[in-house]
Amino acid sequence: MDISYERRVAGISMVIGAITIVLFGVTIFIGIIARTSQGGFITLRPDVFYEFMTLHSVGVAGSLMTGITAMMWYSLRKHLNLHMNLMQIMFGIIGAVVVSLLAATLLGFYGTGWTFLYPLPFKSAGAWDDWAAGLYLLLLLCVVAAMTISWGDVVVVASKKYGFSGAVGWKLIAGIDTPQTTPPPVVLISTITSLCGILSNIAGATVLILLLIHWADPGFYLDYLYIKNLIYYFGHILMNMAMYMAVAIVYELMPIYAKRPWKSNKIVAISWNAAFIAVSLAYMHHLLQDFPQPFIIQVIAVFGSYMAAFPATVVTVVGAMVLVYRSGIKWTVAPLYMFIGLMSWTIGGFWAVLDAGFNNAFHNTMFVPGHFHLYLLAGTSFIFVATLYNITEELGGCKDAFEDRLGLWAWFIGAYGVALTFLLSGVFGAPRRYAVQMPGKEMWSAFGALFGWIVIFALILVIGRYITRLQKVKPLRS
Numbered sequence: 001m002d003i004s005y006e007r008r009v010a011g012i013s014m015v016i017g018a019i020t021i022v023l024f025g026v027t028i029f030i031g032i033i034a035r036t037s038q039g040g041f042i043t044l045r046p047d048v049f050y051e052f053m054t055l056h057s058v059g060v061a062g063s064l065m066t067g068i069t070a071m072m073w074y075s076l077r078k079h080l081n082l083h084m085n086l087m088q089i090m091f092g093i094i095g096a097v098v099v100s101l102l103a104a105t106l107l108g109f110y111g112t113g114w115t116f117l118y119p120l121p122f123k124s125a126g127a128w129d130d131w132a133a134g135l136y137l138l139l140l141l142c143v144v145a146a147m148t149i150s151w152g153d154v155v156v157v158a159s160k161k162y163g164f165s166g167a168v169g170w171k172l173i174a175g176i177d178t179p180q181t182t183p184p185p186v187v188l189i190s191t192i193t194s195l196c197g198i199l200s201n202i203a204g205a206t207v208l209i210l211l212l213i214h215w216a217d218p219g220f221y222l223d224y225l226y227i228k229n230l231i232y233y234f235g236h237i238l239m240n241m242a243m244y245m246a247v248a249i250v251y252e253l254m255p256i257y258a259k260r261p262w263k264s265n266k267i268v269a270i271s272w273n274a275a276f277i278a279v280s281l282a283y284m285h286h287l288l289q290d291f292p293q294p295f296i297i298q299v300i301a302v303f304g305s306y307m308a309a310f311p312a313t314v315v316t317v318v319g320a321m322v323l324v325y326r327s328g329i330k331w332t333v334a335p336l337y338m339f340i341g342l343m344s345w346t347i348g349g350f351w352a353v354l355d356a357g358f359n360n361a362f363h364n365t366m367f368v369p370g371h372f373h374l375y376l377l378a379g380t381s382f383i384f385v386a387t388l389y390n391i392t393e394e395l396g397g398c399k400d401a402f403e404d405r406l407g408l409w410a411w412f413i414g415a416y417g418v419a420l421t422f423l424l425s426g427v428f429g430a431p432r433r434y435a436v437q438m439p440g441k442e443m444w445s446a447f448g449a450l451f452g453w454i455v456i457f458a459l460i461l462v463i464g465r466y467i468t469r470l471q472k473v474k475p476l477r478s
């Protein structure tokens, strides 16, 4: 690949990385304010709590998703000639969405949470303005368009280079691969992830358009169960794709630190194809309490949820352990973030399986935010930060300082504390999405808030250090 192309992609990724980590920090801060209020240290009016919860969840997930997409481009730069103009368009759309999201939540008081379950957006009992609901749905449609552009580019460019069946690993599985049709793992996983993301975006676009029509014409009939299926197919897969993109990055970057290759093979190809099928079925565990859902679908939901947790996770985690075992790897901050991120993905996934298996006990309790906060805050986010560190090492020759290690361990303690307090309060029956906690459950929120402030401390260190390290990066257009 042309070296100046590689440096330009690295440059764009670096800038997007800097903007998204700041946005990530700001929207986490909003989540911490919400948690601090649940813990009783301050009092947010319930309507403000829900605005904050909505802004926090969409903002933090959106910024992480955009950041990790940029990091995926960065780690694909040696293999695929992705279109830089499309990257810029995608990022421009997301930028416009962020500004408008602030308007919808802070000026229009919109507060359904990210899930926008029908009919809530249209039945606010005066809590938010009608225009804010329409704007929110339109914004999500723009996010769908932006993500489809970047994922579409990955699928098209990878298919041109390796052939479609080569890029998704079918040739490897069939044993008819050649060196020309065998993509490196980062390409294989990114292509499968992108395809899965495009499918979920089709569901997302469909449901958002239907809801927008209903918004414009309330007489337009919508089926509740059909809409809920589409929303969760879209939302559940989207958040999983953030993690899968992160894992693809690990396959590319971890070998640099372990000084050993990590190649595609039949097992890697089978496991990621199986993950594609499983993750498409697993969303249904969100509907296990919806009794009109056909019974057979509920059985498939449980099966899909268990299956989603295993093939890719086991193959990747075992692969990573084998890669680093006795490799003499120097555990600088970047590989540490990466390795802990992978492990947290597994641990968070384990809790998700428990949620599907004991859904009667855990449905809509704090156990649910517990599992996803673990794999997002200590999993995907860790791999995102690892990549930022890797960029500054590779392009700026930066070395770790004491603050880098302090940031890592503070984030680790804070993230596990935030997630465990959610999980434990769920085990003891605290319901999720309660602005005011039920009597006797505030203690968990109070501890959760304290751990949240540790995360803020870590984020300030990480952002400060990233900006300092960026200054050492050589000019990009040399």
Ligand code: HEM
Binding pocket: 028, 031, 032, 034, 035, 038, 053, 056, 057, 058, 060, 061, 064, 112, 113, 114, 115, 369, 373, 376, 377, 381, 418, 431, 432, 433, 434, 435, 448, 449, 451, 452, 453, 455, 456
């Ligand atoms: C210190 C870090 C964080 C804190 C203190 C925090 C706090 C919160 C709180 C208080 C809620 C509402 C929980 C409820 O009552 O149901 C929440 C929900 C949520 N958070 Fe976080 N959060 C943090 C990090 C993150 C991260 C990193 C992500 C994603 C990348 C994230 C995504 C979400 C989502 C998707 C929801 C669900 C909103 C809904 O139910 O509609 N959070 N968070």
